Amino acid sequence: MFGIIRPCRHRMSEGLAASWLAHLCGLCLALRDGHGQFARIATNYDGLIVSVLVEAQSAPTADLRRTAGPCPLRGMRTAPVAMGEGAGLAAAVSLVLASAKMRDHIEDADGAYGRRPVALAARGVARRWDRAGARTGEGLGFDTAVLLDAVGRQSGIEAAAGPGTPLLTVTEPTETATAAAFGHTAVLTGRPGNRAALEEAGRLFGRLAHLLDAVEDLAADTRSGAWNPLIATGTDLAEARRLCDDALHGVRLALRDADFACSAAGKLVHNLLVHELGRSVDRAFGTGGCTHLAAPGAPADLSPADLSPTGSGNPYGPGNPYGPGQSPYGPGQSPYGPGTGSPQDPSGRGSSVPGGHGFPGGFPPPEPPRRRGLMMGCLVYTGMCCTCQLCCREHNDAWSGRRRDSWCDASGCECWDCCDCCQCCDC
Numbered sequence: 001m002f003g004i005i006r007p008c009r010h011r012m013s014e015g016l017a018a019s020w021l022a023h024l025c026g027l028c029l030a031l032r033d034g035h036g037q038f039a040r041i042a043t044n045y046d047g048l049i050v051s052v053l054v055e056a057q058s059a060p061t062a063d064l065r066r067t068a069g070p071c072p073l074r075g076m077r078t079a080p081v082a083m084g085e086g087a088g089l090a091a092a093v094s095l096v097l098a099s100a101k102m103r104d105h106i107e108d109a110d111g112a113y114g115r116r117p118v119a120l121a122a123r124g125v126a127r128r129w130d131r132a133g134a135r136t137g138e139g140l141g142f143d144t145a146v147l148l149d150a151v152g153r154q155s156g157i158e159a160a161a162g163p164g165t166p167l168l169t170v171t172e173p174t175e176t177a178t179a180a181a182f183g184h185t186a187v188l189t190g191r192p193g194n195r196a197a198l199e200e201a202g203r204l205f206g207r208l209a210h211l212l213d214a215v216e217d218l219a220a221d222t223r224s225g226a227w228n229p230l231i232a233t234g235t236d237l238a239e240a241r242r243l244c245d246d247a248l249h250g251v252r253l254a255l256r257d258a259d260f261a262c263s264a265a266g267k268l269v270h271n272l273l274v275h276e277l278g279r280s281v282d283r284a285f286g287t288g289g290c291t292h293l294a295a296p297g298a299p300a301d302l303s304p305a306d307l308s309p310t311g312s313g314n315p316y317g318p319g320n321p322y323g324p325g326q327s328p329y330g331p332g333q334s335p336y337g338p339g340t341g342s343p344q345d346p347s348g349r350g351s352s353v354p355g356g357h358g359f360p361g362g363f364p365p366p367e368p369p370r371r372r373g374l375m376m377g378c379l380v381y382t383g384m385c386c387t388c389q390l391c392c393r394e395h396n397d398a399w400s401g402r403r404r405d406s407w408c409d410a411s412g413c414e415c416w417d418c419c420d421c422c423q424c425c426d427c
Contacts, residue, residue: 003045004212004284007276018080019268023048023055023090025068026082030091035132039095041378042129046209047094049272050181053198054086056265057189057258072385085188089140093181095133096144099126100151102374107155108226111373118375142184150177158227163234167243170229171210178206189261197257201273204247204254208277211244212284237285244281251277372399 009017027048031039055064066083070076102122105113112118130148137144150173161170182202186194214229215237221228230240252274260266372380381398389395397404 004209004280005045005272005276007272012271016268016271019264022065022080023051023082025079026087027051027090027094029068029081030087031094034091034136035095042094042098044094044097047090047097050093050185051082051086051090052265052268052272053182053185054089054188055082056260056262056269057185057191057194058261060262073390085140088136089142089184089188092133092136092140092142092144095129096147099129102126105374112375113373140188146180147177150174161229161232165233167229167233167235170233171207174210175203175206179203191259194258197254201251201254204250205273208244208247211240212280215240215284241285248278248281
């Protein structure tokens with residue numbers, strides 16, 4: 001599964017965790033029932049937010065949930081899952097998002113997608129998912145053409161982008177698509193007064209999704225030479241972080257203007273789009289962590305300053321640990337290739353960012369684990385599922401390689417940060 005919001009169950013109360021899982025399973029089953037078993041691989045963490053928004057604006061009724069049968073991914077347990085128009089809309093959006101992501105991999109020739117037979121087969125799957133998403137959306141009054149148009153415009157915008165191009169020009173298609181999906185939840189639930197606020201929240205969420213994906217892929221794209229909006233537009237991480245923080249603030253303000261009928265689902269909306277979205281930003285920029293992953297006796301969400309012996313923000317001590325004028329990429333080299341410097345300094349003779357190397361503080365972002373392609377990840381995921389690694393032990397994510405808790409682990413703490421921005425936190 002993919003998506004920028006990946007909440008840790010150690011930070012969520014039992015009720016919120018169960019509700020989140022109900023929407024995740026509801027999305028998965030809606031994809032299966034409407035489009036076949038294979039479509040379930042389009043399940044993603046961000047798509048289920050659409051289902052949560054629909055439920056939050058609906059009057060609480062018994063028909064919002066049904067009991068699903070045992071599933072290997074839940075340790076062969078039954079569970080209540082979300083159903084209805086919210087899950088259907090989330091399925092339609094997820095199919096179109098997955099097809100767009102697949103086309104992006106094909107265009108970049110990532111991994112197995114660089115092989116012609118695989119690329120041809122993937123294009124066929126993407127076309128089928130586009131049509132399936134359009135059929136499902138039409139039944140709910142949602143025209144997926146706005147999503148497909150955004151996907152179609154993205155490649156042209158990327159081709160025209162260069163140094164000096166505003167970064168928000170590149171993120172605009174994603175913002176437009178997510179704004180349409182979020183806004184339609186107000187139409188489905190008969191709450192037109194919420195539409196403007198949710199469209200604004202969706203637009204900013206789309207901006208964050210695009211920016212965080214670029215930040216997380218920066219190191220890998222630098223090595224491979226793949227297109228990355230930060231490199232192409234000459235935007236440094238400090239400016240990217242500023243844009244992310246502004247978008248986070250905007251999402252919070254937009255949610256204040258929305259009226260949610262279901263208080264329980266409203267709490268989950270706030271938890272995902274305020275708390276967890278903020279943690280996604282911290283995770284992408286390497287400025288936060290999860291409580292249960294911290295070393296014994298260490299504080300939960302460590303910042304760079306916490307790791308520094310001098311409190312300077314450098315975990316290696318004061319100054320450049322590689323020596324004057326040196327970098328982790330070799331003497332006088334930058335992560336953008338020999339002699340190329342940074343986006344801010346193409347000549348490679350100096351950096352406009354204090355500390356050198358083209359990154360705030362002089363250091364590149366944390367290098368993420370190598371990612372598997374879609375097909376190989378599915379094979380590994382299937383093997384882990386059949387051997388019960390997913391539900392019975394800690395494991396590495398089949399696609400991203402990140403460490404995950406077992407799905408049946410209920411031993412973690414059930415606390416999460418309080419905030420004073422609304423009355424959503426039952427602490």
